[in-house]
Structure formats: C-alpha cells, structure tokens
Amino acid sequence: MKKRTLRRGLTAIWWLILIFLYLPLAVVVLFSFNSANSAASFTGVSLRWYKRLMGNEEILSALSNSLILAIVSSAVALVIGCLIGYGMYRHRHRKLGWLIVLIYLPIVLPDIVFGISEMAFFVQIHRMTGLLQPGLGTMIIAHVTFQIPFVALIVYSRFVGLDPTLFEAAKDLYASPAQRAFHFMLPTIKPALISAFFLSFTLSVDDFVISFFTAGPDSATLPIYIWGAIKKGVSPEINAIATLMIGAVTIAAILSLLFSHRRQP
C-alpha cells in the first residue's frame, strides 16, 4: 500500500514538472497566434504576427546572419575538432593533460567571461591593427571556439568505441594514410561527424551571451534581435519568431539524436 502511494506521488510530481517545463514555451507558441496585441488574454486565432515577420527587413537579415553564423562556424569547428579528436585518440597513451585542460577551458568558462574577454580582445586588436572588426567574422571565431571541444569529444569517444584491430587491418592491407583517412576512418565515424555538426549548429543558434558581446552593429542574429525587441517593449511579433525558432531547434536536435543513436556495423 505504502509503495503504491509513493508511486502515485512520484507520478503526480512528474506531470507537474512536465507542465512547469513546457508552460513557458506553450505560452509563447499560443500567443504567437493571438489576434489581439495582448499577453494577458487570448482573443482569437490569427496569423497576422507571422505575416508581419515576412515584411520585416531587420528580422530577415537577423535570420540570414544566424544561419550563416551557425553553418560556417559549425563547418570550421567540425574540421578542427575532428582533427583534435583523432589526435587525442591516436596518442591517448601519451600524457595529454595540457590538451584536456585546453579543451575543457571553453566549456567551464562562464559565458559572460568568455564573451567579454573576446570582445575586449577584439576591440583592442582592432584599434591596434584594424583587423578583427566586430561583426559576423568575430562572431564566427567566437562560436568556433566554443564548438571545437564538443566536436573533439564526440569524435574521440567514437574512435574509442571502435575495435583497435581495425586500424591494424587497414595498415596491414597497405592502405596509404590518405586512403586510411578517406576509405576507412571518415566513413566509419560519419554518424559521429553528423551528430557533432548538428550539435554545433544547435549550440550556435542557442547561444546568446557570447554572440551579443562579439557582434557588430550590422550582425545581429535572431536571439540578439529578440533581446532588443524585449528591451524596447514586448511585441507579439517576438512570439512568432520565437515559435519558429523553437520548432527549428527541436527538429535539428531530434535529427542529431537520431544520428547519434544509429550504430554502424
């Protein structure tokens, strides 16, 4: 009897927590379809806020900035992170403590310290040399910096999961280093690479603080635009963009999950 009441209690807590977790997002999605300009009462279904989005130049440019930033930074981080992940695996018997510290640094550093460090550094470099003007370029650099560790760790753990004799076999068959890389390693870790790319992409779209501090005047991304709109005073349009972003990130993340769970023979 006691066990059953405990279990009922836990089930109740579980559903309450689910409501707690999804309520704020549900409200954003719901009010994006509100016909009235109000956050307190829902008067009827309409698509007027979505229609308004389409004509808004600023939002469209923020959208394209977000996409360029996420795609370019994820691609660069994929190449660099993949190399580190492989290096860590090949030389795992060596003392690589310094490398581990370096890789964990972007993960443990508080976002705000990360962001203002880069911003202060970029501003100074720009004043001294004229290079690194704050804008999409500096944002890409900053994003790559926090994406590298995740790619490296995913690729590394994929290699660790492989049978080490596979590497010997490839060598015994006189495969050249390039052949080994392109015919054996890359195809074998392809699922890991795809999931690393999606994760990087999600991290990039999800980031606000680091983007905010490394952005230039013309390189606002969607989260930065939303931030500005909130600061200026809440408008229902934000609900509409936010809803689109919730949808997009959820799809990307689910794709990443599907790929990381698919095991290759």
Next chain:
Amino acid sequence: MAYSGVRPTTRSRAMVSETRHLLFTVAPGAVWIVIFLVLPSAYLMSVAFMSTGIYGLPELPLSLESFRRLAGFGFLGWSPGNIYTLLRSLWQTLVSTALVMVVAYPIAYYITTCRERWRPIMLLLVVVPSWTNQVIRTFGWMNLLAPGTPLANLAELVGFIPPNMGLYPSNFAVTLGLVYNFLPFMVLPLYAAFEKLDTAQVQAAQDLYASPVRAFWHAVFPQTLPGLLAGTVLVAIPAFGMYVIPELLGGGKGMMLGNLVANQFAGSANWPLGAAGAILMLIATFIGLFAMRRIGKRLGGGEEVVI
C-alpha cells in the same frame, strides 16, 4: 650489438614522426583556443589591474583601483551596492541549486522506475526545453508572470504581491528562472547515478530491518552522491555567472554579478571594474571545480565526477 648504434636513432625518428603527427592533428585546434580564448582571458585579467581612462577604457599605470571600486569604494565614499550584488549572486546560486536538487531527485528516481523503453523518451522530454534559446525561454516566463496573467492574479489573491503588479521583476522571478533553466542539468547526472544503483545494498539494509528512511539514507543516498555532485557543478557554476535571467526577470534590485560585469562593458563603461568582477567570477568557478573534484575523489567517483 651491431645495431646498438642504429636502434636509438630509428626509435627517436619514430618518436619524432609520432610527435609530428600529434602536432599536425592537435595544433590547429590548440592554437585556435590559445589565440582566441587563452590570450583574450589573459588580456581581460590584465585589464583589471589597469586604471580607468577616457570612455572607461583601460590605461596604464597599473593600479588596484578597480578592486577598490568593486568592493564599493567610489568617489562618494563607500556604498554597499556591489557587495549586495555579490551576496545576491551567491544567495541565488545557493537557493536555486538546492531547489533544483530537491525537484530533480524524485524525477530522476521516477524515470529509472519506469519501463526501459520509455526512459530515453522521458529524459528527452526533460531536456528538450533547454534546447531552445535562453532568451526565448526567459521571455516565456515574462509572459507568464506579467501583470494580469492567471499566475499574477493568483499571487495577488494570496497576498504575495500588491494589486496590479506582476510577479516580475523580482528576486523570486530570478530564482524561478534559474531553477527552470538548470533543472535538466541535474536530472541527467542523477538519472545516471540511479541507473547504476546497486539494489543489493538496499536489500541488505531491509534484511537488517532498517526503516525505509534509514535504508534510503545509508544504502541509496551515498550511491547517488556522485550524480548530485556532478549536477551541482553543472548548475552552480553557470548560475553564479548568469546574465540573461537576472537582466530580464530581475530588474535593478535583482541584479547579479554577471550584470554588474556586463554593464561595465556597455552603458556605464568601466572596463577595469568589469574585468575585476570577471576575475572574481573566475576565482569562484575554479574554487567550485576544485572543491567538487576533491569531494568527488574522496567519494571514489574520481575523474568522471567533473563533467
């Protein structure tokens, strides 16, 4: 013996080529992180020891003025504002971490008691909200806590807030936002701990006629400590440096250290003061990591405890 002269050279040549291989694979990323993160943070730390020049930008000579300012000493004598902000950050971190623990513990346990094929989906349900942008999630809470919403009306009815006020901006809203934001970070490591739970120990405790409370305290709780600890690292460190949530839900009286630091690089520019605040945050982060590692080692969890 004829090879004795050759062997070391071939071996060292192999070593050299191995090292070259290591450098070739690792160098691009390592150099990238050094140039674009280690150097910038070193520069920021040095800014804290400079004096404030025109537009709040750093200038030589070196000085400790920024730390005096951080402690509250200004042109008009001492004011407690910054100390309050610091204490508030510590308090919010403490309270939200404790609340997250209390909420995550039963949830993580509940998931492990459900059928195996449901578990990944349940974990996914807990994690999915954290995939959306932090600004959007916090905006969702602004919608929920604004004046005139059902939650605000209820709080007004109970007498929690005066009439016609919203539940935000307030310290309460910041705590709520922090708990919401960090819940998944605690559920995941706790779930991992519960999944590995050695039920033989619980059985043994019951065989020895331990009461349910004692059985939990001596047989279950110690086994979940590594998970709790990992969760605490994942929650407390980012919570202490939080910027978005106090900025949107806290207002002037809910400011945390992250806002103090950020403001020095924006509106009321004073780079050295901001950098001094950042150093404080870094020190707190590394003390936190170090302490957790020490406790983790004593518990026998070892390296895996930290992330």
